[in-house]
Amino acid sequence: MIIGIPRALLYHRYHCLWETFFEHLNLQVVVSRETDKAILERGGVCAIDEACLSSKIYLGHVESLLGRCDLVFVPRVSNFGQRDNILCTKFEALPDIVSNTFRHRGIKLLDCNIDGRQSENELSAFMLMRKKLGKKRFQTFYAYMLAKQAEKLEQDSLAREQERRLEEAEGLKLLIVGHSYNVYDKFIGGPILHYLKALGATPIIADRVDRKRALSRAAELTSTMPWLFNRELTGAVQECREKVDGLILLSAFPCGPDSLANEILLRRVSGLPTLNLLVDSQEGAAGIETRLESFIDIIGFRQAAKTAKEASL
Ligand code: SF4
Incomplete structure (x- = not known):
């Protein structure tokens, strides 16, 4: 069969x-x-x-x-x-x-x-x-x-690999906040991950953060969100926000749960540059290179301004 x-x-x-x-x-x-x-x-x-x-x-x-x-x-x-x-x-x-x-x-x-x-x-x-x-x-x-x-072994190994990358990667680290089926899909997330790497940034995948740890931190940002996967992603942002240079919220059009969860993140995670990417069936992720380039430029300008300010003190 x-x-x-x-x-x-x-x-x-x-x-x-x-x-x-x-x-x-x-x-x-x-x-x-x-x-x-x-x-x-x-x-x-x-x-x-x-x-x-x-x-x-x-x-x-x-x-x-x-x-x-x-x-x-x-x-x-x-x-x-x-x-x-x-x-x-x-x-x-x-x-x-x-x-x-x-x-x-x-x-x-x-x-x-x-x-x-x-x-x-x-x-x-x-x-x-x-x-x-x-x-x-x-x-x-x-x-x-x-x-x-087998599932547990795979999850543990992915989470460990991700933690290693978070600690060791050079250059910009960007947390991709999206459902696994969007991030890993060749049409939706594939071109985005590929282009970020081509620009020299390291994508960190929120879905690969240890799920139990992520869930335990979700309530720091929202105590009412009902959807399990969105709560995991929200908690993953809390886990990683001090270690990354920016957030990319990746959603498929039109998604009810993500529209609420992303709004919470936009309002409650301050001080971290955030890009909200909505992929639709017309152009997929292929047309968003310019937005990714501008986002990386903005992060670069902000970091340069911060370094200059600290040097002048
Ligand atoms: S509506 Fe959103 S959460 Fe539901 S399946 Fe579609 S992308 Fe996933």
Whole structure:
């Protein structure tokens, strides 16, 4: 049996968990290719106009998997239980959106339901998938435990690598504050990371800051934000703000949670140059080089003025 996984949305956060789980169940996994113009255009055709760019891209990835796998893995992730650990509603609706969009094209989904408020946690959701996959209870449990182990190792290693870069990198360090599926997507975040490096700056990724530490600091900036991923990003800003030279807020158009979270950051993180980048499906990130160049110039001028002022005292 071949499981298809769209390389979009939560894939960028959970790819290690998902791929390891299926592989330990002896299932073949096929992941859709990196986002390109064709995927973006097809996603735009499949989605409603009001959908955010990230979910349009997701539908393009799903379509690219049709005919290449037996089941397309589309999890429903509503919340992780506690009052403020909810996700954007897109993740709650995803299996319904996908099955309705492709219902005439014979799509078969492998879905699961993570809804901690209804006592359906990640483990129970993964265990229930064994019925559709024809796997035994113990084998599924074992595969899940191995996948969690692999996920933790990967996260720890990424966080360590990031801390090292934060301490050791020369030149400008800019914190990229955005969802993993936007930052790591080849169409949305890819050109931005690439251009920053070409300009000699070091991008520090907020999503790679140790998540527990980041969450524990989010309340210093907001005690009411309900979305888990946005709270992690907010806390990551608190963790890194003394060590970076500027913030780049990266969002996909139109995103409700980010519009609120970014406004909080703009109002409450003072003294740090901040660039708000909104990527849409028309031009993607390709047209924003000039804004990145100006931002880096402004930081340079500010730092030069500060050094001159300190020297004159
Ligand atoms: S948080 Fe924003 S970008 Fe992410 S799925 Fe929701 S609306 Fe789209």
